[in-house]
Amino acid sequence: MSEPPWTRTPTGDTGGRSSSSRAFPEDPISDNPASPAPSAPPGDTKPKKVRAGDRIFQNLTTGSGIFVVALIGLIGIFLVIQAIPALRANHANFLFNHGWSTNDPTNMAFGIADLAEVTVATSVVALIIAMPISLGIALFLTQYAPSRLARPFAYVVDLLAAVPSIIFGLWGILVFAPAIEPFSQWINETFAWFPLLAPGNVEPNVRGTIFTAGIVLAVMILPIITSLSREVFQRTPTTHIEGALALGATRWEVIRTTVLPFGKAGYIGASMLGLGRALGETIALAVILLIPQGRNFDWSLFDGGATFASKIAQNYSEFNNPTSAGAYIAAGLVLFVLTFLVNFAARSIIAKKGD
Secondary structure (H helix, E strand, O other): OOOOHHHEOOOOOEOOOOOHHHHOOOOOOOOOOOOOOOOOOOOOOOOOOOOHHHHHHHHHHHHHHHHHHHHHHHHHHHHHHHHHHHHHHEOOOOOOOOOEEOOOOOOEEEOOHHHHHHHHHHHHHHHHHHHHHHHHHHHHHHHHOOHHHHHHHHHHHHHHHHOOHHHHHHHHHHHHHHHHHHHHHHHHHHOOOOHHHOOOOOOOOOOOOHHHHHHHHHHHHHHHHHHHHHHHHHOOOHHHHHHHHHOOOOHHHHHHHHHHHHHHHHHHHHHHHHHHHHHOOOHHHHHHOOOOOOOOOOOOOOOOOOOHHHHHHHOHHHHHOHHHHHHHHHHHHHHHHHHHHHHHHHHHHHHHHHO
């Protein structure tokens, strides 16, 4: 018996399905038809708008920085130009001669050996005295003192920086020097065998010496070192301090293991800035230091003398002659370079710690 013709399709399948249903199966129906892939947003080639206030502020800050650098450069150029005629007329070695004779512009013989030695000696004495005292004050204010005591005490220390140097000079020679004269005399007589404490070139006077001037200068740079060190120690991470205390460390162990390592570079940088301040001190040292007659500086703390700045201040009457004035400008040039190098070293130390 033959099959009914309507039950077979031309392709041989039964049920009346067309061949297209097998060659092209239907895709499943989806409730969320596929949407085309989002195209990448076009690149924003339009420059951002800079506000006028931002542009003005940027130009002002950039100009201020350039102005300061240019000003320092112009000061250096001025000192060099003004010093050259005097250096050419000098009949002595400028760097190693100990004498200073500039009264006769046609026969000048001057050198900075004594000035450099006295400047360094007074500044180093001041730094040796001021550094440990400043460190102790800064640690006390930040680690030990209660806030109700630390704030007013810090204000008092900072106020020392506002006292004029002439006041420090008068206080040093009229009040402080007579008060410590017995102590200075005892040190000078007891330790005369030690070169640094041997009788100086202004004996028997022990008031207007580097010993007295160094102590007064230490008081003058004390607020600078203390203030900067205090700010550095206050920024010690609290987690470090609390972690050390949680491990059972004492307050001194916390300072030794966390505070001092964190603030060491800042403390050294503050000391270098204080040294730069000491190198350039003028009036106070001009009032205190006695000028020796016929004897050069011999590296005794009981010597007298003059620093770069005090020498210039004491002999301003010679500035009516350009050549004589050029000798003092040459000394000022050396002081300018020395102070710049000290401050540059301080900034380098602080910047290295920041890195």
